[in-house]
Amino acid sequence: MSRILPHPFLTLLLIVVWCLLINSLSLGTVVFGTIAGLLIPIATAAYWPHAPRIVRPFRLVFYFFVVVWEILKANMTVAMIVLFKPNREMKSSWVTVPLDLKTPEAITVLAGTITLTPGTVSADLSDDGYSLLVHALDAPHPDEVRDEIKTRFERRLKDIFE
């Protein structure tokens, strides 16, 4: 198992990406995708000593839709801020998010989600990885932004990854 298929998720992902790149679903495409999906993880296994662990993969699908909904909502508010709010009335500020997550994959997904959601950009991680530095475009109350990130995203990611 581990010798032939070091990263089963990566193999599956490579097959799907290959079929999407070719843009057709014929037998030849799937066969060639499977060959690439088997060889690439073996060739690059030295760089991936630990396979990322996803405890509840199906919640990841639900999480994706939560993120899309949050992006839609935040886009509206940020568009209003950019178009109608003068610069001096914008209270942009740094927000420190203390992390409950421990695995690197979960923290990466959280930081990516924060950046994709308009209005917040994750800027840096603290020295030992216990907190995340987030810049908010217009946050009169930085504590509310921190609590929203923790309840909406971090709690769900903790379910999925840990």
Place this chain on the structure above:
Amino acid sequence: MIVDLLIAAWLIIGAFFLVVGSVGLLKLDSPMKRLHAPTKASTLGVGALLLASMINAFAYHDGSLHEVLIMAFLFVTAPISAHLIAKVNIHHEATDQPLPTPPNDDVWATQDRPADRSL
């Protein structure tokens, strides 16, 4: 007819958010604030345009799922470039407010540069 209206609607929505992103890039006055404009344009703006392209392909041509792949690559790469620009701003101390101190550690990772390290 309805399909055409749907495609046009998504094109207009996408174009609107791309314009808002560009306006933000021009209007906002500090480097960290300006960083917010492109992340917004790349998610909903480009997403809506790609959705219009996909509807068009399935309605009038063979159908295409390349757009899903573009979206996936964009979602993976956009946060990384934003993160790098933010790190550059911290290095250049181009932030309008001083950084808060992290609660459990000494410094943020970007500031962790021993002064006596020789290159």
